[in-house]
Amino acid sequence: MTGRGRRRAPEGFDSATLYAYTLLQKNVAARVRDAFPVLGRTAGFAAEATLCPQLLQKVARGGNLTLEDQLRNWSEELRSR
Template identity: 60%
Template sequence: MLYAYSLLRPAVATRVRTAFPALGSPDALAAEATVCAMLLQTVDRGDNLVLADPLREWAADLRGRTSSV
């Protein structure tokens, strides 16, 4: 969740990924996808609209990672 909300600040998002190296790993894929999907649902309800584009980009990245797993 921390990473998702840091997407608005790319430098902070990078720091979060560095601090939590499990992010981006195959083992964390399901958790990342769950958080991303939950927040995209809030966007659909009209909340977290500023996160819409970064979340969609993250979702596309996650889909790309699932095809290589």
């Protein structure tokens, strides 16, 4: 399938997704950030800044409630970058 009609996620989106779902385990989340250096670059920031609000929307609809505090902390961290 061509790119027509399909949107591509920002570079590092998959890495940011993995990071998000490891936030409950700080040591694992740190290892994910270390393993995927894209998360420390501008492109990775775009992925994180795209994903985090999406996950917070899921929280607002009743999903991912166990991650709520960590997602809110991550959101604040992203705002301060």
